[in-house]
Amino acid sequence: MDEFEIERPAEVDLEDAVLVEGLPGVGHVGKLAAEHLRDELDAETVRRIHSEHFPPQVTVGDDGVASLAAAEFHAVSTEGRDLLLLTGDHQAQSNEGHYHLTDAILDVADDFDVSEVYALGGVPTGELIEEYDVLGAASGEEIVETLEEHGVEFREDEPAGGIVGVSGLLLGMGARRGLDAACLMGETSGYLVDPKSAQAVLEVLEAVLDVEVDDEDLEDRADEMEEVVGKIREMEQQQQAPAPTEDDLRYIG
Numbered sequence: 509m510d511e512f513e514i515e516r517p518a519e520v521d522l523e524d525a526v527l528v529e530g531l532p533g534v535g536h537v538g539k540l541a542a543e544h545l546r547d548e549l550d551a552e553t554v555r556r557i558h559s560e561h562f563p564p565q566v567t568v569g570d571d572g573v574a575s576l577a578a579a580e581f582h583a584v585s586t587e588g589r590d591l592l593l594l595t596g597d598h599q600a601q602s603n604e605g606h607y608h609l610t611d612a613i614l615d616v617a618d619d620f621d622v623s624e625v626y627a628l629g630g631v632p633t634g635e636l637i638e639e640y641d642v643l644g645a646a647s648g649e650e651i652v653e654t655l656e657e658h659g660v661e662f663r664e665d666e667p668a669g670g671i672v673g674v675s676g677l678l679l680g681m682g683a684r685r686g687l688d689a690a691c692l693m694g695e696t697s698g699y700l701v702d703p704k705s706a707q708a709v710l711e712v713l714e715a716v717l718d719v720e721v722d723d724e725d726l727e728d729r730a731d732e733m734e735e736v737v738g739k740i741r742e743m744e745q746q747q748q749a750p751a752p753t754e755d756d757l758r759y760i761g
Contacts (some may be wrong), residue, residue: 518554522621529624580599588717606677642709643692645691
């Protein structure tokens, strides 16, 4: 296999297109958000990237059919903006691979005349949370101002250690190609797949791009996660409960 092999399942024309990236990461926040957009908007798969930089494995579907690891681009026109959605089950396995993969992604974006890039992801808090803020990073001050108007927070020294992987490189390398780029990161514990954080990120993205999406399915998944979180909190409280005293034990029949 070559370093990259690109399949072209379909050809479409997009106008003033926006690239939205949602590859796996903390809490699978970006992956959940991008896949929800793909499914709800019935986007069409237009490009598929295979690469030796992905893990050496295949994904087996419910029908038993195996498919080689890949990243996929899906195109859709909306009443707001035309979207090019990037989804996949893997990121590159090495630092060098991340750079090469991001270059390949931006080459595909160029083919569709993409003018803006939004990378989606999660930022770990290390603890269970109830209110999900969305943090941001951007390639320019104008984008920062726009996102702040939509409630995105820009905090000094956060996320700690910067943004790694494709999401970070799309900002840095996208800016070098003259693209406006931003990263939207939903707060998440980092312990669980987090559809509630993905929902918070999507609400911001939909407002910024003037795109309407039915969020019912994601809301249902978020409700299921809340039940799991509730049980975890109950277990934590039980573990923190003080041990019974001798007086307490006298009343146990």
